[in-house]
Amino acid sequence: MTLTPELLRSVAAARLRDTHPELSAHVDSSTPQALRELAPRGDTVVVTVIGRFSLPDWVRETCRFALSVPVERRAPWLRSFTRTVHLSGRPDNLRDRFAFDHVAADGSAAWLGPAPDADTATLRRLLKTFRGGRELGAWSPVTVEIPGDAPRPPVHRDLYVATANVTVARTLVQVNHLLVESVLDGLIGPGDRLTLRAVPRLTGLTVPLAALRVDADSHRPHELQAYAALTEEA
């Protein structure tokens, strides 16, 4: 599979068709503007509290959280395009006041939701939007395993992440959508392994892809860019 503007547009269109079939016939989803207009749809949200950030730990815990979302709360979140608000905070300071739905094993992050906006208002008022303004930078490939009992034979995939001109905060947003939607789609499950690979840009990637995260280009806001990709079995 080779990345082309046409492919990115078709990925964006497919995401809309899958979550909002009633809209896809009327809405042009091929441009970033159209994507932005659709983004706020629905009032179901997940709030993530980030204390310390390490990409491999965060990837594993994000998948664990998504796997723990009860079936009845999955559909509304998907229809809200898995909207997630990332906030700065120390989960250990908040656990007495807020019943988180998932807390990372090392306490570095916590998740609340999916829930209606109003149910997360108090937490959002107390904390501030996560501002990781630095670029993540490249790293040597690292493999994480998603804990839990595997209901099917485990799969090993590569997760490619674009790093050029992308801040930590933006990486979080993009990779989060890819991961949680892949979990909810059944592409990632307990026992699976993901090898995280940094590339400046996903351009030129030729491996078969199972999922692709597409959003407005970091340099050219009127075009689309691929931010993260999950491969078929490595």
Next chain:
Amino acid sequence: MTASPRRKVLLAPVTVTPAKPLTPSHLKGLLWTDVMFRATARLADVTYRYSHTAYHLTEQTLGFWEYLDRTRGDVDYSGMSEEDVGELYVRFRAEGGTPTAAALRPYAESAEAGWVHPASERVLRRWLDHYADLGLHEPGLLAHQPPELGLEEMVAALVERGLGLDQRDVGGPVFLDATRFGLPLRQIVSPDGRPNYLACALRDLLPLAPRHDEVVLLYDSELDPDYQLLQRVLADDGTVVHRVPLGRVPIDGKITSARHGGWHDHTVGTILRSIRDTHEPRARHLGLRLYFIAVLGPGQQESWRHDLLHRCLDRAERLLARTTAGHRDEPAGESTPDLARELARHRRDHTHVDPYRLTSSLLGRRAPAGELLTEVFL
């Protein structure tokens, strides 16, 4: 009978940025602090901590110095008035623009080592004159009083105690985190390393607070959310911390900040000049305290009124004329039983003396004790 050991009190008022003339709002804070200090010092061991060195490192001060050098060059500030420097400060604030941490670094490094820009030094020297004129205890306006903790040590101490969140490694800020008490997360260091005044206060007060039995924070009531945070952090290891918020003094019904200018004939210098020829120094000292403490009170309902100040000055003259003899032969730091008893009446459930209650008590009296006036008000 052995006397119980004197309690240790740390008095930590918010400092005034030395970039503008003192206004009635500033004067109110200075007089409240002075009466609290001098009254409490008769009953307890008081540390009056007022370190400009600690607060020069805020962006508004360093940014002003960098702005002056960038836009004015090498000029002689020694002949300037506070108002002249204040006009430059207003221009700096109006022109906006946030200086980068890189542009501020030379200023931050020198300020850590005790350097003060000549424009601010000029302002501080003028303030020393006002302090003398007002009969105020001088807490070391020009002294090099570095905070004990470096910025990194302070951040590490907060994080260690679960009260800080440092996200500079990913390009985020440092937060003061008192969310476990239900208080909102507050940025104290920007992602590129610029501390705000709360970070400066923490560097200064975190190590000092545990060495005292009681800490008193005096500040402008508009800073209340930040001072609630500061109180929580300083009290975390069991230190008793009191907040004393003071309302500003409105001018013609309006509360303004000196950074916007418009102080015109309401600077402390102007006020002092206007009463110099009409009242003798002791009456000025007492009258100003009666007005700014007892008449204006802790709130900010009453606008500045020159006529009321003059009534207080006249009242002070009458009080002084009726004063009973003082006891000036007592050793320094000790109080006669009468004075100690009188001061202790105005403490409520804390060690520090409440300036409002103490000063107001003078108004209901025909003849206050001379010792009380000389030790606390003159």
